[in-house]
Amino acid sequence: MTVLAQQLILGLLIGGLYGLAAAGLSLIFGVMRVLNVAHGELIMLGGYGAFWLAALLGVDPFASLLLVIPGSLLLGAVLYWGLFSFVVRAHEETRIKNSLLIGFGLALALHALAVRLWTADERSIPTAYAGAVLTLGDVSIPLVRLATLTIALVLIGTLQLLLSRWRWGKAIRATAEDWQAALLTGIDVRRAYLLAFALGTGLAGAAGTLVTVAYSVSPSIGLEWTLKALIVVVLAGLGSMFGTFVGGLVLGVAEAASAATFGGPYREIIGLVIFVVVLVVRPRGLFGR
Amino acid sequence: MTATGHERRWVVAILAAFGVLALLPLTGPRDDLLNFVFLILLSITLAESWNVVAGYAGQVNLGHAAFFGLGALITRALWIAGTPIALAMTAGAATATVFALIIGVAAFRLRGAYFAIGTLALGEILRTTVGNVLPEISTLPAATIAGYRLTLRYYLALVLAAASVVTVATLATSRLGLGMRAIREDEEAAEASGVGALALKLTALALSTALAGLAGGLFAYYHISYYPAHPFGPHWTFDALLMTFIGGVGTVQGPVLGAVLYVVLKEYLALRWVDIHLLIFGALFVAIVLSLPGGLVQAAERARAVLGARRRAA
Amino acid sequence: MLEIAGLEAGYGDVRALSGVTLSIAAGEIVALLGPNGAGKSTLLNCIAGLVRPSAGSIRWDGQDLRALDTHLVVERGVALVPEGRRLFSGMTVEENLELGAFASRAWADRRAVLERVYALFPILAERRRTAVQALSGGQQQMVAVGRALMASPRLLMLDEPSLGLAPRLVAAILEALGAINRAGVAVFLVEQNVPAALSLAHRGYLLEGGRIVGEGSGTALMADAHVRRAYLGPLAVRSAGAR
Numbered sequence: 001m002t003v004l005a006q007q008l009i010l011g012l013l014i015g016g017l018y019g020l021a022a023a024g025l026s027l028i029f030g031v032m033r034v035l036n037v038a039h040g041e042l043i044m045l046g047g048y049g050a051f052w053l054a055a056l057l058g059v060d061p062f063a064s065l066l067l068v069i070p071g072s073l074l075l076g077a078v079l080y081w082g083l084f085s086f087v088v089r090a091h092e093e094t095r096i097k098n099s100l101l102i103g104f105g106l107a108l109a110l111h112a113l114a115v116r117l118w119t120a121d122e123r124s125i126p127t128a129y130a131g132a133v134l135t136l137g138d139v140s141i142p143l144v145r146l147a148t149l150t151i152a153l154v155l156i157g158t159l160q161l162l163l164s165r166w167r168w169g170k171a172i173r174a175t176a177e178d179w180q181a182a183l184l185t186g187i188d189v190r191r192a193y194l195l196a197f198a199l200g201t202g203l204a205g206a207a208g209t210l211v212t213v214a215y216s217v218s219p220s221i222g223l224e225w226t227l228k229a230l231i232v233v234v235l236a237g238l239g240s241m242f243g244t245f246v247g248g249l250v251l252g253v254a255e256a257a258s259a260a261t262f263g264g265p266y267r268e269i270i271g272l273v274i275f276v277v278v279l280v281v282r283p284r285g286l287f288g289r
Numbered sequence: 290m291t292a293t294g295h296e297r298r299w300v301v302a303i304l305a306a307f308g309v310l311a312l313l314p315l316t317g318p319r320d321d322l323l324n325f326v327f328l329i330l331l332s333i334t335l336a337e338s339w340n341v342v343a344g345y346a347g348q349v350n351l352g353h354a355a356f357f358g359l360g361a362l363i364t365r366a367l368w369i370a371g372t373p374i375a376l377a378m379t380a381g382a383a384t385a386t387v388f389a390l391i392i393g394v395a396a397f398r399l400r401g402a403y404f405a406i407g408t409l410a411l412g413e414i415l416r417t418t419v420g421n422v423l424p425e426i427s428t429l430p431a432a433t434i435a436g437y438r439l440t441l442r443y444y445l446a447l448v449l450a451a452a453s454v455v456t457v458a459t460l461a462t463s464r465l466g467l468g469m470r471a472i473r474e475d476e477e478a479a480e481a482s483g484v485g486a487l488a489l490k491l492t493a494l495a496l497s498t499a500l501a502g503l504a505g506g507l508f509a510y511y512h513i514s515y516y517p518a519h520p521f522g523p524h525w526t527f528d529a530l531l532m533t534f535i536g537g538v539g540t541v542q543g544p545v546l547g548a549v550l551y552v553v554l555k556e557y558l559a560l561r562w563v564d565i566h567l568l569i570f571g572a573l574f575v576a577i578v579l580s581l582p583g584g585l586v587q588a589a590e591r592a593r594a595v596l597g598a599r600r601r602a603a
Numbered sequence: 604m605l606e607i608a609g610l611e612a613g614y615g616d617v618r619a620l621s622g623v624t625l626s627i628a629a630g631e632i633v634a635l636l637g638p639n640g641a642g643k644s645t646l647l648n649c650i651a652g653l654v655r656p657s658a659g660s661i662r663w664d665g666q667d668l669r670a671l672d673t674h675l676v677v678e679r680g681v682a683l684v685p686e687g688r689r690l691f692s693g694m695t696v697e698e699n700l701e702l703g704a705f706a707s708r709a710w711a712d713r714r715a716v717l718e719r720v721y722a723l724f725p726i727l728a729e730r731r732r733t734a735v736q737a738l739s740g741g742q743q744q745m746v747a748v749g750r751a752l753m754a755s756p757r758l759l760m761l762d763e764p765s766l767g768l769a770p771r772l773v774a775a776i777l778e779a780l781g782a783i784n785r786a787g788v789a790v791f792l793v794e795q796n797v798p799a800a801l802s803l804a805h806r807g808y809l810l811e812g813g814r815i816v817g818e819g820s821g822t823a824l825m826a827d828a829h830v831r832r833a834y835l836g837p838l839a840v841r842s843a844g845a846r
Contacts, residue, residue: 035402086579096402100349101534101578108527109571112564167705174691174702180653181689183673184682186706186754223523227413230406239693265421272410272417279407280395 002138007256009139015252016149017210019245021225022232023156024203030238031176031196033095034084037103040226041110042201046072046208047217048118054125061125061213062147065206072205076198079106088193107222114219124216148210155206156245159199163241172196231275299542300458307451314440323443327511329552330446331504332532336544337453338500339529344539345457345466346493347473348397349405351526352412356385356498358419358521360505365427365517368510378506385502386495393494397487412523420518428514442511449507453500458541460496469493531570535577537586546585604629604789605650605681605758610659612642612649619645621813623659627758632780632790634804634821636797636834642813643793644686647762650791651683652676663758678706682756686763688747690735697731699746703753713753720749723779741772748779752788759783760791765799777803797834801825 025039036042049068053059059067083106087099132143163169168191175182175192183189211217211225228251236247251271258270310326335357342350364381368374392411399407429437460466471479472486479486508520528551529544536547555566581587610623619642627633635643648654650661652673661668668676682703690699700720704713721728724745730738735746744764751759761780765773777799784790794800801807807824809817817827824830 035406037406083575083579093401097349097405098578100402100405102575104527104530105571105574105578107571108531108574109568112567112571115564116562116568167710170694170698170702171705173693177691177693178689180673181685181691182702183653184651184677184685184689185702185750186674186677186704186709187702188672188674227410231410265417268417269414272414275410276407276414279403279410280398 004260006139007260008253009141010145011252011254011256012249013141013145013149013214013252014255015249016152016245017207017214017248018228018232018251019248020152020155020203020207020210022229022236022248023159023241023244024200024207025226025229026233026236026238026244027159027172027203027241028197028200029233031172032084032088032193033092034087034099034197035096035103036084036106036200037100037226037230038107038110038222039103039200039204039229040224041107041114041222042072042075042204043208043211043225044114044217044219044222045075045110046205047212047221048114048123048208049205050209050212051123051125051217055123061127061209062151065151065209068205068209069202073198073202075205076201077194079201080194080197084197085190085193088190107226111219111222114222118219120219122216122218123212125213127213142214145214148214151210152207153245155203156241159203160241162199168192168195172199227275228271231271234275234278296458296461296541300454303454303542303545304451307447311444311447314443320439323439325552325556327439327443327446328556329549330443330450331507331511332528332548332552333450333545334446334453334500334504334507335525335529336532336536336548337450337457337541338497338504339526340457340533340538340544341460341497341500342490342493343530343533344543345460345469345473346490347469348401348490349530350408350494350497351405351523351530352408352410352415353497353501353529354521354523354525355408355412355415356389356501357505357508357525358415358518359385359388360502361509361520362419362505362517364506365509369427369430369433374506374510378503378510381506381509382499382502385498385505389494389498390491393491394487397490397494409523409526412521412526416518416521416523419521420516423517425517426514427517434513437513442507445510446507449503452503454541454545456496456500457544461541465489465492531574533584535570535573535584537584538582540583540586543584543586550585604664605791606660606662607646607650608660608662610646610649610656610661612645612654612656619813620649620656623810623813623815625808625815625818627789627791629757629789630784630787631806632784632792632804634800634807634824635791635793635810636795636800636807636824636830637810638833639795641810643810644762645813646810647683647760647791647793650676650681650760674706677754677756678708680755680757682751682754682759684747684751684759684761684764686766688743690743690746690750692734692736695732695734696727696738696746699735700727700731700749700753703750704755706754709753709755712755716753716755720752723752723782724749741768741775744768744772744776745779748776748783752783756788758789758791760793762793763795764792765794765796773799797830798825 021043025036028034028036046068049071050061050064053064053067054061083102084099087095087102090098130144133140134143134146163173171182171187171192172195174185174187175189179189182192208217211221232244232247232251235250236244254270254274255267259267313326314323339350339353342348360381363384364377367377367380396404396407468489472489505520532547532551533544535550536545537543551570554569558566577584605627607626608624610620612620623646635646637643645654649656650668652668652671656669663679663681691702700717701713704710704716709716726742727745727749730742735743738746748761748764764776768776773796780790780803792800792804801821801824804821806820808815809830817824817829819827
């Protein structure tokens with residue numbers, strides 16, 4: 001029983017990161033109907049950012065968020081400006097399809113670049129506090145992972161706050177709902193897209209840092225995390241950042257339950273199966289409006 | 290994109306090139322040259338098979354490796370157990386096709402990007418399952434290795450590549466192909482004028498996966514040892530996608546050109562920079578999606594048009 | 604202020620507007636009448652910058668609007684209340700209104716303009732924190748008009764504001780438009796409800812099949828035989844008489 005409880009707790013802890021990863025993807029897709037399948041690679045880059053800051057400059061990984069997040073925001077702006085801004089000129093269905101293809105090419109290129117620069121080896125960040133655990137009865141909760149869950153929640157909350165209070169946050173929400181009406185109220189929709197893409201990428205970078213400090217990073221986590229993010233977005237639907245976060249928790253727990261029931265190797269499959277079932281049962285997906 | 294006289298000329302040229310390649314083993318070449326050409330031929334088959342659904346039915350299938358993998362899995366199992374290779378490969382291809390038809394009915398309820406990510410997920414489910422069920426490396430028995438003849442496999446690859454090119458060429462001009470083009474352009478309009486979209490898409494999928502399954506069977510016949518989950522890996526799909534798009538999706542010659550360019554570049558660059566070919570092709574792919582959706586074939590057509598105009602003006 | 608000359612626009616093979624020429628001067632209320640599919644919405648969308656015309660010119664204070672993105676047209680002082688209102692359903696009345704002032708020249712003044720909008724539509728002030736989804740059709744139309752007013756436009760364009768509204772509410776909207784106009788804002792009104800539109804407008808244009816087929820003062824158009832026959836048939840006469 002305690003083994004199960006332990007597994008479920010660990011599942012919950014990683015679920016928070018799934019939620020954070022998905023939030024960025026969901027924001028971008030919700031606002032501009034761009035399906036950036038290179039999202040996982042952006043997470044990977046964020047992870048490597050934290051790794052190298054730690055390895056070369058000794059920056060504590062949690063502190064490195066203060067550098068990785070702005071860096072990711074900037075990267076997102078550059079990627080939008082240099083690449084995805086061309087995609088948004090088409091209408092919705094073409095937009096989704098083209099962004100998928102472009103994201104695919106981008107993912108391949110970024111993956112190859114990462115392998116070239118940093119080898120395919122797995123990297124992790126050793127810290128003094130890495131082994132610290134919180135013990136509740138028979139269950140032990142790794143403090144680092146608990147911290148990542150908390151930070152993920154804080155970041156989601158911050159995003160939610162930005163979207164509801166910040167002038168451009170409201171503009172982003174308006175654009176997501178009806179871009180033509182947004183234009184008519186004087187919102188520069190292209191700038192809203194840029195900001196949304198930057199924010200989404202910023203979240204990805206943060207997720208990458210948290211993933212690296214709690215687990216590890218390697219060039220191949222890209223595809224894995226893109227799939228996780230997609231699964232959560234399909235599960236949770238668009239619109240609510242907290243809803244996406246909860247969706248991530250659900251996936252994490254479902255994976256843990258599946259691993260406990262069918263064995264470790266089948267952990268990955270449950271999410272994919274849920275994904276396919278939801279997509280097919282609701283042919284427009286939860287993306288449909 | 291009709292198979293115009295232009296495309297027909299390409300098919301003839303490609304088949305002629307295959308004819309020349311058939312003579313290659315007679316010149317007593319080194320094994321690594323045969324292996325190199327084998328790889329190109331296998332890639333051509335895989336790319337053309339992917340092209341059937343992408344280029345003619347207009348859907349991006351990101352789970353293509355699943356059928357390649359299934360063909361390899363069944364072929365390998367049967368062949369090692371003693372079945373003649375031709376029969377084993379047919380069984381492999383048949384398995385892939387049956388599986389495709391089963392999931393196809395569900396998968397084709399999805400459109401566009403959702404079909405793409407749905408098939409990607411399906412492919413990954415299969416890969417993970419096979420990887421868990423058969424984690425051990427599959428190696429040919431010593432007797433088979435002793436009797437291994439590369440030339441035989443080389444000719445099989447040649448035949449398969451030729452068959453895939455001919456299949457796509459025939460498809461392009463057939464009633465089937467025209468129907469597919471109609472649904473690719475505008476599915477609702479086509480349905481309204483009596484074209485059964487689902488049946489056509491399933492037919493395209495069946496053709497595509499049968500070819501992929503055969504390619505998988507060839508893979509199983511060719512490799513001495515490999516992990517059973519390896520041919521299910523998404524990079525086989527991605528390779529096929531890159532080759533087809535860069536060459537020119539929806540044309541007969543596009544995947545051939547793309548495959549040749551891809552393998553040549555990959556092998557050439559692998560000497561100095563491993564995997565850098567992916568960086569180049571990834572970037573090239575993005576450029577093509579953004580500005581040259583018809584790939585190299587379109588680029589060549591534009592160049593020809595420009596040169597033709599200049600010649601006329603001169 | 605607004606001068607349109609020889610405007611042509613189409614979607615694919617369909618020609619929506621052919622050689623449209625009209626003008627709107629400061630302080631005027633101008634009505635655009637015509638049957639369904641005549642191109643009235645297309646014309647408004649061209650001015651607003653949502654649709655690119657294929658030929659002709661749209662001059663606002665002498666400047667060509669054709670080159671401008673929609674949000675910049677709003678900055679210049681031309682605001683459109685689109686057909687079907689297109690409110691942001693996930694937001695409250697006040698949030699919707701506030702967004703109307705997004706254009707930078709209007710943002711600084713938004714509190715003051717908001718109070719004026721509330722003065723014009725007091726019911727909205729009462730329900731400022733309500734989600735717009737919970738409002739009635741008439742109230743939603745008020746929010747839509749108010750949102751466009753928040754941009755402090757000099758020209759307010761409306762696409763079928765009376766659609767789906769009970770006569771009492773139509774009258775309320777028209778009254779509000781009158782007040783808006785008296786405050787110095789020109790109004791360009793697209794309406795299928797001809798008696799309502801002409802009762803308010805100083806001038807009107809008649810658009811049929813993408814072409815301007817008639818023009819004149821409000822009263823002149825009301826009296827015009829063709830207009831009466833086509834748009835003031837028995838049904839319309841009945842409702843006009845009930846006023």
